[in-house]
Amino acid sequence: MNGADNLLDTLIAGGVEVCFANPGTSEMQLVSAIGNRDGMRAILCLFEGVASGAADGYARMTDTPALTLLHLGSGFANSMANQHNAMRAHVPLINLVGDHATWHQQYDAPLTSDVAAHAAIPSDWVRVSESPDDLAQAGAEAIQAAQTGAGGIATVIVPANHAWEDAKVAAEPLPVPRRTRVPEASIARAAAVLKSARTPALFLGGRALREPGLDAAGRIARATGARLLCETFSARLQRGVGRVAVERLPYFAEEALQALAGLDRIVFIGARPPVSFFAYPGKPSWLTPEDCETLELATVDEDVEQALLDLADALSAHEPANVVAPAPEPEVETxxxxxxxxxxxxxxxxxxxxxxxxxxxxxxxxxxxxxxxxxxxxxxxxxxxxxxxxxxxxxxxxxxxxxxxxxxxxxxxxxxxxxxxxxxxxxxxxxxxxxxxxxxxxxxxxxxxxxxxxxxxxxxxxxxxxxxxxxxxxxxxxxxxxxxxxxxxxxxxxxxxxxxxxxxxxxxxxxxxxxxxxxxxxxxxx
Structure with a gap:
């Protein structure tokens, strides 16, 4: 067994099942290890930006990481636009990036670059393996890092010789930390803010936009009169007939300002206060009204769905939501x-x-x-x-x-x-x-x-x-x-x-x- 074999066995044991790959010479041992294992699906992508974007889409729908397999710093650079989107989506994603063999790097071959510096830009966690035996442990740590909080990008840099040299055993899976529950005192404060408001709103993001969170938000809206708003560009919003309807904040700053005008309290759950997408001459970047009180109840990395359930209980908001999207009239021709x-x-x-x-x-x-x-x-x-x-x-x-x-x-x-x-x-x-x-x-x-x-x-x-x-x-x-x-x-x-x-x-x-x-x-x- 070599380092690549043990790394793949570790990843598969940790629940990683799909690899979106655009490999090169430095990754041939990893390609071979994937090819020799039934537990890892290999999907070839003809451009690295496709691989990173596909891994993002996979993670948004499963809440578990896929792999990308990328070639040195230039390959990672090609993937970076969609690495950025994945970072902003707060999804779990694991990059395996091959690098030159440790003893070859001194010669400054044409593809030599600072791979770790490239990876650090969008990644939440970066690790360069230290030896063939360390490679599997790096994989186990990457699985844990990618699934901490809402999720993040974990990048393992694999010197080619660490993949092909002999290694002892695969690493044991590490526990994935539970999301932090929002304290009762914070829930009580949010409930008080909503009760005292004339024109309140809940501003939702992250997993608050899944059905359990939306259902609780809808009950809170019915109990308090709060408007339900969400990020302009959310990672995953469950919507349509029978689901609680949420107002998406408009893209253009002028329209967003109008949408938020008149609100006196906004409670943010899984989202940050919105800002203009770009700067414009003579126009504000901060979109929340100046006289509006804001409260961040839960960050995207906290247990936002449970926070909404707890807030609904604190407000005795047990009546079903009355902002559910209705079905269209039957037998009406489009x-x-x-x-x-x-x-x-x-x-x-x-x-x-x-x-x-x-x-x-x-x-x-x-x-x-x-x-x-x-x-x-x-x-x-x-x-x-x-x-x-x-x-x-x-x-x-x-x-x-x-x-x-x-x-x-x-x-x-x-x-x-x-x-x-x-x-x-x-x-x-x-x-x-x-x-x-x-x-x-x-x-x-x-x-x-x-x-x-x-x-x-x-x-x-x-x-x-x-x-x-x-x-x-x-x-x-x-x-x-x-x-x-x-x-x-x-x-x-x-x-x-x-x-x-x-x-x-x-x-x-x-x-x-x-x-x-x-x-x-x-x-x-x-």
Whole structure:
């Protein structure tokens, strides 16, 4: 047995079952160890950003870590945008990053870099193995670190010789710490704050947005009159018919300020006070009203679901929530199903709301279109909604891939802007190879449309044709049908509401990957 063998045995014994891999020469012993074990599924990704994004999607749906297998500092750097999103999602994730053999590093070979420095940027925990025998212990510690609190990124750096040299035994699994329960005194204080408020709100994030937490929040809202708000981009929100409805804070700062105006008390549970996504000339970054009292009841790393249950008990909030999303009227035809005009976000939302399968998983990187699609799907069948937590685009397709690997029995729908889809388009190939049950909807407006809005908002002056060319995705138009088919994913194109309705209904009715190129006509908000 060598170090790689013992590391893999340790990881498998600790419950790690999936590896999203983009390996190189330094990782060949790890590749061999994975290949020789039935307990670890190996999924090849053609770009490191796909591997890290897929591991994020897997973790959001299982609350357990997957592995990424990455090649040296440059490979880790390629994964970093979606490492950042995973960090902001507070998910458990374990990176295995190969490095040169210890005695080879002195020669400064072309791929030599400070791997630990790269890894430290998004990781909560980084460890360089010290010997072949230490490698398995590093793996055990990584499992524990990744599952501490809400979850975090744990990175093990594996010098190549530690993987191939002889090693003694695998390491024993380490206990995963329980989440800290919020003290009774803090619960009592929050209850008092809500009782004394004229216009209170609960601001929710993390696992407060799962059904048990939402149910308790809904009962608290009924007892106190509190509004229920949540982060603009949450890791996983359970919503749809029969679930407690939550107001998502608008993206644009002006709209967020309006949404929060008039509140005199906000209790934060699993979320921090919101700030503007970017700075704008003459506009505030802090979004909570200055005269509003705030209280952070539970951090994302604490037991937020139990905190909500305890708060509901403290308020004697036992009546069922009255803010549950209602079912749509039966036998009402979806307007988009028969329309033959331009395909708009409104029409897309109508069809999605009517046709989304029960218990689907939706990944949202729809950008400007997503602003309309989210409210339009409030009355869709119960589903999970996964968002772009860290703002680094290119997460949508990998997130859908990982979510489908985690939950193969559930349909995944990827709502995907065309510009950001090009960042990690390689995910389509892995979807086809693994036959994941993902329906991708490309919101094709041939533009970085959100940047057209931001160009005006930051006061950058009157745009010239050259300026606008840097935000335009035409000349040539990207042919999404050909791209998808070239990667093994069946694809169609929709240009009218009726075409989209028919194609989406067919795509979600059959298993396996599919892509719809939805050519969208959209009026940009000012």
């Amino acid at each position: 307007p988009a199903a028969t329309q033959h005009g331009p395909l708009t976000p409104l029409a897309l939302g109508q069809s999605l709301s009517a046709l989304l399968p029960e218990n689907a998983i939706v990944t949202d990187e729809a950008a400007t279109c997503g602003m309309a699609l989210y409210p339009l799907t409030t009355q869709a069948a119960a589903h999970d909604w996964l968002s772009l937590t860290g703002g680094a685009i290119g997460i949508g397709l990998p997130l859908a891939l990982g979510a489908s690997v985690a939950c193969p029995e559930r349909k995944v729908v990827a709502l995907q802007a065309d510009g950001s889809a090009m960042y990690t388009v390689q995910a389509l190939w892995t979807m086809a190879r693994e036959q994941t049950d993902v329906t991708v909807v490309i919101m094709n407006n041939r533009s970085y449309a959100i940047l057209n809005i931001e160009l005006a908002r930051v006061g950058a002056g009157t745009p010239t044709p050259k300026t606008l060319s840097m935000l335009d995705l035409s000349r040539p138009d990207i042919d999404w049908v050909e791209i998808a088919r070239g990667m093994g994913v069946p694809a169609t194109r929709a240009t009218t509401p009726a075409e989209f309705h028919e194609q989406f209904e067919a795509a979600v009715a059959r298993p396996g990957p599919a892509l719809i190129d939805a050519v969208v006509t959209q009026e940009l908000p000012g």
